Amino acid sequence: MLSPQDQLTELVRTLESQQHVFATDPLLITEKLQNEDGTPIQKLHRRATRIDSNGALARVLGKIDGRIKGIMLIMSIVWCLSGFLGLFTLLQANVVNFFYVLVCLLGFHTIMLVGWLVLTLMNQGKQTPSWFASFVSPNRLIRGKDDVTQAAVNLYERQLEHSGMRWYLGKFSHQLWLATLTGMLLAIIFLLIVRQYSFSWESTLLSDQALITLTQVLGWLPSMVGFSVPDNEAIIQSRLVTDALPLSIARQWSGLLIGSLLMYGIVPRAIAWAFCALMFRRKKMRLDIKLPYYQKIINFWQRKVVDADDFKQAPAPVAPKAQVSAGKKLVALLEYPYDDERWWQAGLNTVNDKANDEIEDFGILDDRDDMARLIAYLDMHPVQVLLGIHSHALPDRGTLRKLDSIASHAKQGLIVQLLGGTTDDIQSQARFGQWQTALSAREIGLVSSE
Structure with a gap:
């Protein structure tokens, strides 16, 4: 669903x-x-918060959201109690058929979990099932004929129809299964504490060796986390048991029962719940600011009103004077080569070898690989970057994006030196003014090359 702030903003719209x-x-x-x-x-x-200064809209949205979450909480509690009571009823006898109980615990759950996984891998159910949208429809949760309530109800119904809600439904379904399995786990632990059980098994087709193999395979995962597993002798002694077994054998079977419920029931279902929660966050509905309503407001905020009676010509933007640091420098040319290999000496006033040793010449920045290599270098080295820009270079969006990226990664700052061009050339003058404007807007210092 939309975030609470997005919901309020959309409700205002x-x-x-x-x-x-x-x-x-x-x-x-x-x-x-x-x-x-x-x-x-x-x-x-x-804007939406200030328009709703008395909080009336937020209260209606909060009431609907609270009731939806309340229903889900009540259903989880009911499912937990049903799991507890169901297993409590199943374990009334003192001698329990282990594999029969295990199938009752995990059989249907495993089928449903595998079915959900298959449908997910097949990418089915892109839309929210209609029964879910009607089940949690706000029309059933809140009564009110005023325009605020009706608009809030319609807003929630639109959210329930969003494709990302399939993951919300999956998350809720796994939550109910987890509640049921948790109730079963609590019932098992409670009954094993207050009663003494004997575990047996019986089969017409399977031999002792087959059941030994089956039990060992079943117990591999629980044994990895410390649960006890019956040994071969305990398995053979438990066949067709009608009376009490030694307590040590009963404890081995009870450990395997609890471990199987945890490792084959609760843990896989919890992983599926976490996956749905992650996917729901990724596919979460977002406020569409491209709608004409929002675009009209945004355009109004970006509009600058000028009174014609007292209009004054704004001075041309001028880039700030570069502040050259005392540390190490990295120099590079942007897109175009330059005839003078030591073009940066005039701007940095470095004419001696000792000063030149503090300068790393990166060459020409032309393609994405060059930019990636430069960014990686800047992330590792705290240097000031001097970027040489030829008069042929245009301050277009792609070039300015490179400039912004370098400025954000240069730990000691970015300064620029404009190269080439003549003061008599009208095109060079216009290009120089464009770069002055771009650098001024970004507060990037300009190095004098004189």
Whole structure:
């Protein structure tokens, strides 16, 4: 489902399209948020919270969410009690057929778990089953004819139809199975504490050796985590038993029973539950800010209003002067080569060999491999980067993305030196102004090459 903040934001959108009268005027809140900082999502969340200043919308959403979770909790408790009582009824006799009890415990559960796994691998059930959506429909959980309640109900119903809800359904199904198996485990432990059982087995077709092999295979996994497993002699003595067995043998069988329930029932079901929870988080519904409603608000926030009567020409952006650090430098050319191999000496004022030893020449940054190699180097070495940019280079989006990436990984900062071009060349002047604007917006210092 949507997060609580996304739900509130979407509910405001629905109600505003229905001309609902809110506690606070949406237009006033939207205008006040225009000059506030934050990402579009953060500002939309802030807007919805301020519009719902009395908390009425949040209370309705919280009531529906609380009742859905309450029903799921009650069902889990009921399933746990059913597992406890079912096993309590099954273990009334003092002499228990071990394999019969084990099949009753894990037979149907294993079939259902394998079936779920097969359907998942076949990528079936992409949509939420209709019976689940109708079962937990908010219409059944909350009564109210006002527009807020109806809009909230419709919002939850739209979420239940989302494709990611199949994982929520799987998570809930595994939760009920875990509750049932936990109830069975509690019943077994309780009965083994207060009563003394003898375990037997009987078979028309299987020999003693076959049952010994079967028991050893069954007990391999529980024995890995410390549960006892009956030895060959105990298995043979337990055939067709009608009276009490030695206590040591009974304890071996009880250990195998508890271990099998844990390792073949609870643990696989818990893994399946965790997988569904992870997939539900990955496929979780997100707020669609591309909707015209949200785009209109975002565009309004990004719009700059200018009064024509007192309009003043804004000065051209100028990149800040570069602050050259005293430590080691890494120099590189962006995309274009340059005739002077020591192009960086004039900007860094390094003319002696000792200073040059503190400079690492990385060469030309051209493709993705060069960028990946540079980023890996910067993550390992705290250096200041001097990037040489030729007058032919355009400050387009791809080039600026490279610039931003280098700036974010350079621990001692990034500075830029513009190369080539003449002051008489109109094209070079225009290109120089474009780079000044780009560097100024990013607060990246410009090195003087004079």
